[in-house]
Amino acid sequence: MSSLPHAAPSGLAPAIAEARRYSRYLARMLDSQPWLASALAASIERPLTAADMQAFIAAREAASGGADAALRPSLRQLRTWVLCHLIVRDLALAAPLTEVTETMTLLAELSVRHAHDVLRAALVERYGQPLSPTGWEQELIVIGMGKLGGRELNVSSDIDLIFVYPEDGDTGGKKVISNFEFFERLGKQLIQALAEVTEHGQVFRVDMRLRPNGDSGPLVCSFDMLENYFVTQGREWERYAWIKARVMLGERWTELENIARPFVFRKYLDFGAINAMRDLHAQIRREVARRDRANNVKLGPGGIREIEFIAQVFQLIRGGRDGALQVRPTLKVLAQLAERGILSGAAVKELGAAYTFLRRLEHRLQYLDDAQTHDLPANPADQALIAQAMGFDAPAALLAALDGHRAVVSRHFDTVFGDPSEVDHSLDATWANAKDVDSVVPVLGELGYRHPARAAERLASIHASPRYRQMPNNIKSRFDALIPRVIEAAATAPDADDTLARCLDLMEAIGGRGAYLALLQQYPQALRRVADLMSASRWGAQFLTRHPILLDEMLDARNLDTSPDWKAFRASLGAELEALEPDMERQMDVMREQHHAQVFRLLTQDLAGLLTVEKLADHLSELADIMLDLTVPLCWRRIKIRHREDPRFAVISYGKLGGKELGYASDLDIVFLFDDDAPEAAEVYTRLAQRTNTWLSSQTAAGQLFDTDLRLRPNGESGLIVTSLEAFRKYQLESAWVWEHQALTRARFSAGDRALGAAFERIRCEVLCLPRELERLRADVLAMRRKMRDAHGSKSGELFDLKHDSGGLIDVEFLIQYLVLGHSHDHIALTGNLGNIALLRIAGELGLIPAELAAACADSYRELRRLQHRQRLNDRLSRVDPAEVEAARKPVQALWQKVFGE
Numbered sequence: 001m002s003s004l005p006h007a008a009p010s011g012l013a014p015a016i017a018e019a020r021r022y023s024r025y026l027a028r029m030l031d032s033q034p035w036l037a038s039a040l041a042a043s044i045e046r047p048l049t050a051a052d053m054q055a056f057i058a059a060r061e062a063a064s065g066g067a068d069a070a071l072r073p074s075l076r077q078l079r080t081w082v083l084c085h086l087i088v089r090d091l092a093l094a095a096p097l098t099e100v101t102e103t104m105t106l107l108a109e110l111s112v113r114h115a116h117d118v119l120r121a122a123l124v125e126r127y128g129q130p131l132s133p134t135g136w137e138q139e140l141i142v143i144g145m146g147k148l149g150g151r152e153l154n155v156s157s158d159i160d161l162i163f164v165y166p167e168d169g170d171t172g173g174k175k176v177i178s179n180f181e182f183f184e185r186l187g188k189q190l191i192q193a194l195a196e197v198t199e200h201g202q203v204f205r206v207d208m209r210l211r212p213n214g215d216s217g218p219l220v221c222s223f224d225m226l227e228n229y230f231v232t233q234g235r236e237w238e239r240y241a242w243i244k245a246r247v248m249l250g251e252r253w254t255e256l257e258n259i260a261r262p263f264v265f266r267k268y269l270d271f272g273a274i275n276a277m278r279d280l281h282a283q284i285r286r287e288v289a290r291r292d293r294a295n296n297v298k299l300g301p302g303g304i305r306e307i308e309f310i311a312q313v314f315q316l317i318r319g320g321r322d323g324a325l326q327v328r329p330t331l332k333v334l335a336q337l338a339e340r341g342i343l344s345g346a347a348v349k350e351l352g353a354a355y356t357f358l359r360r361l362e363h364r365l366q367y368l369d370d371a372q373t374h375d376l377p378a379n380p381a382d383q384a385l386i387a388q389a390m391g392f393d394a395p396a397a398l399l400a401a402l403d404g405h406r407a408v409v410s411r412h413f414d415t416v417f418g419d420p421s422e423v424d425h426s427l428d429a430t431w432a433n434a435k436d437v438d439s440v441v442p443v444l445g446e447l448g449y450r451h452p453a454r455a456a457e458r459l460a461s462i463h464a465s466p467r468y469r470q471m472p473n474n475i476k477s478r479f480d481a482l483i484p485r486v487i488e489a490a491a492t493a494p495d496a497d498d499t500l501a502r503c504l505d506l507m508e509a510i511g512g513r514g515a516y517l518a519l520l521q522q523y524p525q526a527l528r529r530v531a532d533l534m535s536a537s538r539w540g541a542q543f544l545t546r547h548p549i550l551l552d553e554m555l556d557a558r559n560l561d562t563s564p565d566w567k568a569f570r571a572s573l574g575a576e577l578e579a580l581e582p583d584m585e586r587q588m589d590v591m592r593e594q595h596h597a598q599v600f601r602l603l604t605q606d607l608a609g610l611l612t613v614e615k616l617a618d619h620l621s622e623l624a625d626i627m628l629d630l631t632v633p634l635c636w637r638r639i640k641i642r643h644r645e646d647p648r649f650a651v652i653s654y655g656k657l658g659g660k661e662l663g664y665a666s667d668l669d670i671v672f673l674f675d676d677d678a679p680e681a682a683e684v685y686t687r688l689a690q691r692t693n694t695w696l697s698s699q700t701a702a703g704q705l706f707d708t709d710l711r712l713r714p715n716g717e718s719g720l721i722v723t724s725l726e727a728f729r730k731y732q733l734e735s736a737w738v739w740e741h742q743a744l745t746r747a748r749f750s751a752g753d754r755a756l757g758a759a760f761e762r763i764r765c766e767v768l769c770l771p772r773e774l775e776r777l778r779a780d781v782l783a784m785r786r787k788m789r790d791a792h793g794s795k796s797g798e799l800f801d802l803k804h805d806s807g808g809l810i811d812v813e814f815l816i817q818y819l820v821l822g823h824s825h826d827h828i829a830l831t832g833n834l835g836n837i838a839l840l841r842i843a844g845e846l847g848l849i850p851a852e853l854a855a856a857c858a859d860s861y862r863e864l865r866r867l868q869h870r871q872r873l874n875d876r877l878s879r880v881d882p883a884e885v886e887a888a889r890k891p892v893q894a895l896w897q898k899v900f901g902e
Contacts, residue, residue, distance in 0.1 A: 015092035016040065022389040025370040026087045029080055039081050044088055047099050053078060053110050067118045071193060075111050076200035082107045083155060087367050090360075091389060097356050100363060104153040109248050111203050112142055112161075115193040116186070116249055123186055128173020130165070130182045138165055140183050140220070141250030142190075145210050149244035150328040154359070156366035156373075158205035159194075162245070163187045163220040166252050183220040205372070210241050223259060230263040236276035239264050243312050243319075244328045265320035273316035274522050275474075277309055278417045297358050297365070298374035302406025304362065306413045307355045310334075313416065314342055318552075321593075323579075330355060342555075347412055354405040361402065364389045420524050427484035434463035447491040455500055459483075462504065467511060478517040482527070483507065489527055493535035502534040502541040510548045519551050526554040536607045538875040539664060543600065547703055549593060550600045564598065564619055570626045577630060587634060588695060591627060592702035598623050599664060606873075613862070613869045614837075621660040624668060625653075627696070627705060628751035635691040639684060648676040649685055649722075650752035651692070652760055654712045659746040660835060661865075663872060667707045668696070671747075675725040675756050682724070689722040712743055725759055732767045738780040741767060742817040748833045765831045768824045781818045782900060785810070799879035800889075802868045807889030809868065811896055812836060812861045818899065819843045836861060849895060856891035863888040 016037070020027045029036055043052065057074045064070035086103055089095035120140070130138040145160035147153045165183045170176050194203040211217055212229040221229070242264045247253035298304045311333040319325040324336055331352055338348040364386050365373050377383055380395075387398040430443050437456045444452035462468055462483075471479060486507060490500035510516040520527045530551070534541045544550055573594050580587045602619055605611050611619070628651050636647045655669035656662045672689040674681060696705045713719050714731040723731070732744065744764055749757030792804040803809045816839050824830045827846050830839065837858045844854030867885065868878050896902075 015044065016088055018092040019088040019090075022091050022364065022385050023087050023367040025367065026084050029084050033077075033080060035077075036081065036084060040085060040088060043081075043085055044093070047089070047095070048082060048085055048103050048106070050106050050110055053082065053107065056081060057110075057114060068122070071115060071118050072196070072198055073200050075115065075193070075203045076198065078111070079107060079203050080201065083370065086155060090363060091367065097359050100155065101147075101152045101359070104155055104157070105148060105151045108144070108148055108153055108159050108204060111194060112144075112159075112190070113249055115190050116140065116142065119189045119193060120186055123182060123189075124173075126173065127171040127175055127177050127182055129171060130169065130179040131172050132167040132169045136167070138167055138169065138179055138183075139250050139252065140165055140186055141252065141256055142248045143256070144244075144246045144248045145241060146244055148248075149246040150330065151246075152329055152359075154366065155363050156370050158207045158372060160207045160210050161191075162208070162211045164223065164226055164250075164256060165220060166223050166255065168222050168224075180218075180220065180222070184218070187219045210238075223255060226256075227259045230259070234263050236273070237280050239273075239316060240277060240280065240312055243315050243326075246328060261326075265316070265326060267320045273313055274417065274518055275419075277313045277316070278419065295376040296374045297362055297376070297402070300406070302354075302409040302413070304355065304358045304374075306409050307334075307351055307358075310343075310351065310413060310416050311337070318342070323576075343412075350408045351412055354409050357401070357405050361386070361390060420521065425481075425484040425488070427487050428480075430487070431459070431463070431480065431483045434459040444487070444491075447487070447496075449491065449496050449500070451497050455497060458501065458504055459487075462508065467508070471511065475512065475514045475517060478514065478521050479507070479511055482517060482520055485524065485527055486531070489531035490534070493531050495535055498538070499531060499535040502538065502545075503531060505541070506530065506534070506545045506548065509545045510551075513548065516548050516551055519555075523555055526551065529554045533604070533607065537603070537873040539873050540603050540607065542875065543596075543603070543664070547596045547600075549702075550596060553597060553600050553604070562601075564601070564623075566619075566622050566626060569594075569598065570630070573626070574630055577634065581637075584634075584638065585700070588698070588700050589702040591630065592700060592705055595623065595627055595705055596703065603664065613865045614835075616869075617656075617661045617663065620662040620664070620666075621657055624657055624662055624706070625750045628653075628668075628670075631692055631695050632688070632752050635688055635695055638691060639687055641680075641684070643678050643680055643684065644676070646753070647674070647685070647688060648681075648753050648756055649674045649688055650756040650760060651750045652747055652757075653750040654743050654747045655709075657750065658748050658833070660833075663869065665872065667709045669709045669712050670750070671710070671713045671728075672722040673725055673728055673756060673760060674722055675753075675759065682720075682722070685722045686720070693721070712740070725756065725763070728760075729763045729766075732763065733770075736767075738777065738821070739784050741821055742781070742784075742814070744768065745817050745820045746833065765824075765828070768820060768831045769828065771825045772822055774822050777818065777822050778900060781814055782902070785814050794879060797882075800882040800885050802864050802871070802878040802880060802885070807860075807885075807892040807896075809861065809864050811892050812840075812857060812864075815857075815892075815895055815899055816840060816843070819848055823848055849898060853891060853895050853898065857895045860888040860891045 016026075016030070020030065039056075056078050057070070060074035060077065061067050061070040064073070082103060086095065086100050090100055132138055141164045143149070143162040143164060145162060147157060148159045148161075153159070163183065165179060167179070169179045171179070171182055191206045191208070195206045196202070208219065209215055211219070212221055212226060212233070218225075242260055245260060245264075247256060250256075294300050296303060308330055311330050314337055315325050315333060322340070325333065327333055327336065334343065334348045334351055334355075337343040338345045343351075362374055365375070365377070367389070368377075368382060368385070377386060383395040387393070387395045390398055390401075392398040392401070427443070430440055433439055434456075437453070437460050440456040440459060441452045444455050449455050468476070468479070486503045487500065490496050490503050493499040520530070530544070533544065533554075573591070576590060576594075577587050580590065599620070602611065602616060602623075606616055632647065632649065632651065636642065636649075650673045652658075652671040652673055653669065654671065656666040657668050657670070672685070672692070674685040676685070678684075693708055693710065697708050698704065710721060711717055713721070714723050714728060714736070732740070736744075744767055747764060749760055788810060789804055789806070792801070794801040794805050801808060813836060816836050820830045820839065823843075823846070827842075827848075829842050829846070832838075832842075834842075840849075840854045840858045840861070843849050844851035864885065867880060871878050871880070
């Protein structure tokens with residue numbers, strides 16, 4: 001190679017000369033390596049690829065007589081070429097940061113792989129292949145950590161590696177050694193091949209300190225050893241380190257990821273990670289201060305590490321529940337955080353700009369002498385060079401820009417990691433002395449509580465409880481910091497006493513869950529929203545207390561502004577459930593968690609006055625349909641003996657879901673149908689119906705999806721759980737009672753086979769359109785109505801039952817059902833499952849009832865539903881002062897008189 005020309009072609013000479021100004025390393029290499037200028041000339045106009053690097057090594061192996069002899073010199077010369085190529089392209093030709101870091105990552109990957117392959121071949125020749133006890137060949141799995149794992153390697157970086165192998169065993173050669181010995185030797189040789197300094201320099205410094213037990217641990221470990229370490233000894237900072245872990249070499253990487261993922265990414269929202277990373281960062285800052293390294297662009301205030309911490313803390317918090325946050329590159333993580341509203345778009349833009357600036361500056365510091373440095377130089381001449389290399393006229397201008405970026409990073413870092421509870425609260429002493437009820441009562445009275453003694457007794461009870469006294473210190477400190485803030489927040493809410501009681505119910509429910517306490521501790525705005533919710537809705541308070549995982553929803557203000565995109569939600573949840581197959585337990589939990597989250601988002605919009613009762617019911621009904629439709633195929637897969645790929649099976653909804661009037665806590669009235677001539681069909685679909693019902697109604701760790709009611713099936717509780725389509729038709733035409741036909745007016749297809757759903761709708765229309773003798777129908781409907789009113793109506797008359805009393809919701813429903821059953825034979829428009837308000841309008845337009853009275857009755861129906869919804873939000877009976885509904889009752893009673901004459 002020494003015969004290659006020294007000079008670069010004249011067109012490239014200015015670029016190389018420009019880069020030499022800012023890199024003494026480049027100048028030394030060009031002066032001492034005669035082959036380098038020509039190599040640069042051939043490649044400098046484009047980014048290098050892995051194929052370019054492989055060709056470089058192959059050429060040197062051919063010239064040196066083989067891979068063994070060429071291993072060390074070829075890798076070192078490769079690094080010289082790649083690094084000098086990057087220096088010129090970055091400094092003179094403006095290569096983007098992503099090109100620099102990706103090219104360095106490719107160099108590391110190829111160097112590790114090539115050295116491994118050459119060295120392993122020699123060890124296998126001597127000892128034979130390493131084998132498992134069952135005879136399977138074993139491999140060394142090389143894990144890249146840190147910036148190597150994140151494909152963000154800087155130009156003079158060391159590489160952080162961990163060596164793992166799948167199974168213990170022995171080699172299969174004439175000279176037998178254990179797999180551990182084989183891979184330990186291979187690991188040591190690999191480190192030496194990369195890190196040894198020769199006359200050609202060094203490829204990469206290798207840092208193995210991130211392996212289990214660090215320097216004191218074995219160089220290599222088996223899968224079993226690694227998993228045991230994670231379970232018994234893995235520390236919080238190691239979770240942070242393993243976020244970027246990436247398998248660079250080895251085919252059994254999926255097994256390794258399955259071991260590491262549960263350690264790194266918890267299934268629940270892990271807000272406790274904020275405190276852990278805050279502590280880790282504090283240690284780093286103390287070390288920076290001790291060494292007087294404030295001008296370190298990586299570890300100093302506002303440096304690269306703080307940006308990485310911001311990105312990675314949210315990965316630790318949410319990555320177990322959101323797989324998209326398990327990406328490794330810092331800028332990609334930040335983009336995901338902006339997309340989810342976890343960080344604002346403006347914050348991510350500022351952090352991205354700072355990260356790019358700091359990384360480019362880091363590279364220019366290292367270009368000077370190929371030194372692994374992150375410190376700004378003290379030498380004025382070097383300061384001037386670095387400033388010019390960054391595009392500034394003078395060091396002062398560079399420092400001003402640097403300080404601006406670091407101030408931005410520090411501001412965002414403090415927003416994420418600042419500890420609001422470090423500031424003393426005026427009620428700290430009140431909580432600390434909660435056992436002294438007499439001293440607490442006047443304080444609560446001054447805050448505006450109407451029953452301060454009752455509230456003080458509750459606080460004293462919590463303070464004296466065994467659960468509180470037995471809390472670990474780290475959890476108790478968070479609990480102690482929060483209670484004064486809870487008292488203050490509740491005091492400013494309407495009905496402070498009930499709000500405080502509900503908030504304390506929540507605090508006791510999450511008292512042993514440090515992650516939830518950390519969330520409320522870290523985000524005061526979430527605590528404020530919790531207090532508002534607790535004040536606005538008793539039902540909402542109970543829902544949140546049962547499902548505290550929903551506290552995370554309090555952080556995203558966008559939930560108030562965003563209308564549900566049910567198509568996208570279904571696709572996303574379906575993909576997530578598919579990825580979890582065949583883990584049925586986790587699938588059931590995920591469906592419940594996602595359903596609860598969607599209900600909670602609707603609740604927050606509802607309480608903010610952004611949804612009408614009708615729109616809310618539409619959303620809740622569509623959400624229920626999605627859950628039903630996703631459940632059926634998941635249950636079908638678990639039927640061991642299936643006679644067809646897709647089931648001819650449908651879920652038919654009645655009642656509130658059938659009429660798309662579902663409320664927060666409504667049962668699902670459902671019927672299961674099938675249409676399949678196979679001899680085993682009835683037995684198979686019975687199993688499917690049972691599984692579907694169990695899937696929907698079972699209590700799991702994540703709660704319950706729905707209470708289900710199957711009594712509206714043919715023959716009620718004595719009937720089969722699933723009915724063939726033909727049997728359903730025969731029953732409806734020949735055996736069903738009038739009340740069952742009334743129920744059919746609100747029935748519809750919700751999930752399963754759509755062709756079967758269409759067939760059900762044809763039967764429904766056929767039944768509704770049967771000619772009926774109006775007087776007999778009238779008598780049957782009135783008899784059923786009297787029976788219901790006697791059983792459920794208000795007896796005292798002091799309160800009005802919104803649903804069951806005369807002029808209430810049931811009266812409207814019976815009126816419409818009578819009109820549909822009595823007149824659909826002549827007016828098919830009445831068979832549409834359009835909702836009660838639309839059907840009233842149609843009946844008015846057809847002249848079956850006075851149009852003005854129909855419209856007034858529709859308004860009454862809306863008002864009655866609104867009042868019923870208000871009562872249920874606060875977990876109250878659907879009974880109100882008669883004066884409140886007097887105006888709404890009159891149109892309903894008038895229409896009842898008009899239609900039924902009584």
